[in-house]
Amino acid sequence: MRARTVRRLTEAGCIFAEEEARLLVAAAHDERILEEMVGRRTSGLPLEQVLGWAELAGIRVGVRPGVFVPRHRTALLVREATAVCPPGALAVDLCCGSGAIGMALAARVRRLRLHAVDIDPAAVACAARNLSGLDAHVYEGDLFGPLPAALRGHVDLLTANAPYVPTSEIDLLPREARLHEPRRALDGGEDGLDVHRRIAAEAPAWLAAGGHLVVEVAEHQVPDLVGILGRAGLSARVVRDAKLEASVIVATATPLLAR
Numbered sequence: 001m002r003a004r005t006v007r008r009l010t011e012a013g014c015i016f017a018e019e020e021a022r023l024l025v026a027a028a029h030d031e032r033i034l035e036e037m038v039g040r041r042t043s044g045l046p047l048e049q050v051l052g053w054a055e056l057a058g059i060r061v062g063v064r065p066g067v068f069v070p071r072h073r074t075a076l077l078v079r080e081a082t083a084v085c086p087p088g089a090l091a092v093d094l095c096c097g098s099g100a101i102g103m104a105l106a107a108r109v110r111r112l113r114l115h116a117v118d119i120d121p122a123a124v125a126c127a128a129r130n131l132s133g134l135d136a137h138v139y140e141g142d143l144f145g146p147l148p149a150a151l152r153g154h155v156d157l158l159t160a161n162a163p164y165v166p167t168s169e170i171d172l173l174p175r176e177a178r179l180h181e182p183r184r185a186l187d188g189g190e191d192g193l194d195v196h197r198r199i200a201a202e203a204p205a206w207l208a209a210g211g212h213l214v215v216e217v218a219e220h221q222v223p224d225l226v227g228i229l230g231r232a233g234l235s236a237r238v239v240r241d242a243k244l245e246a247s248v249i250v251a252t253a254t255p256l257l258a259r
């Protein structure tokens with residue numbers, strides 16, 4: 001069964017056919033299900049959407065077709081967010097997608113109180129499933145729009161892995177992303193930072209004094225985003241991880257400006 005699966009995946013152009021076959025065979029309860037899964041994978045669906053899960057920072061996150069697949073590089077955002085997040089913190093994860101970041105944070109931070117937002121109903125449904133059983137609320141809407149007003153000025157940690165691919169680069173993405181992830185999850189506008197500009201403008205009003213905003217972007221966008229965050233009154237620190245090929249900015253609300 002495994003050898004045949006490897007062969008079919010290889011013929012379909014899967015680079016990691018051996019590893020993918022191992023995961024698919026382990027996930028399928030019988031040959032009929034395996035056949036279906038291999039068919040979906042060879043038709044181009046991302047492996048994680050076929051399996052129904054992706055791994056982020058050691059956590060298995062449920063994902064569904066049509067929902068952004070969490071990337072391994074986002075482990076850096078999780079690491080940096082955890083480092084500035086005390087037990088019992090009030091956290092907001094904007095652009096939450098599957099809820100992956102919130103899940104990973106809740107596994108690391110005791111008594112985390114989480115609010116997660118996404119604009120896409122499919123992502124919201126997925127996040128609601130993944131975050132059920134935690135101290136978490138999931139909202140559908142545009143950035144801060146659906147959050148309870150009572151959170152203003154009290155958020156200890158704001159995380160956002162928002163879309164950051166410049167529009168002109170969308171066509172250069174791998175087929176799997178272009179065809180099977182929503183454009184709204186990827187397209188960040190002309191320079192990739194449209195959503196970040198809006199987050200930076202509103203973040204100071206939502207953060208508690210000394211609270212942190214943690215965002216991920218591509219390395220070439222770091223200088224521009226540091227400038228945007230600075231002009232919004234946040235003091236930014238850049239963290240890079242060469243192994244994960246990831247860049248994260250931790251922006252802190254100064255006591256005077258946070259309101």
Ligand SMILES: C[S@@+](CC[C@H](N)C(=O)[O-])C[C@H]1O[C@@H](n2cnc3c(N)ncnc32)[C@H](O)[C@@H]1O
Pocket residue numbers: 068069070071074094095096097098099100101117118119120123141142143160161162163164184185186195
């Ligand atoms: C790059 S994906 C990241 C998902 C998740 N944070 C992760 O790391 O796996 C970006 C997400 O932002 C959401 N999104 C885009 N624009 C939004 C907006 N204006 N308000 C809320 N969510 C938005 C998309 O629906 C998508 O789920």
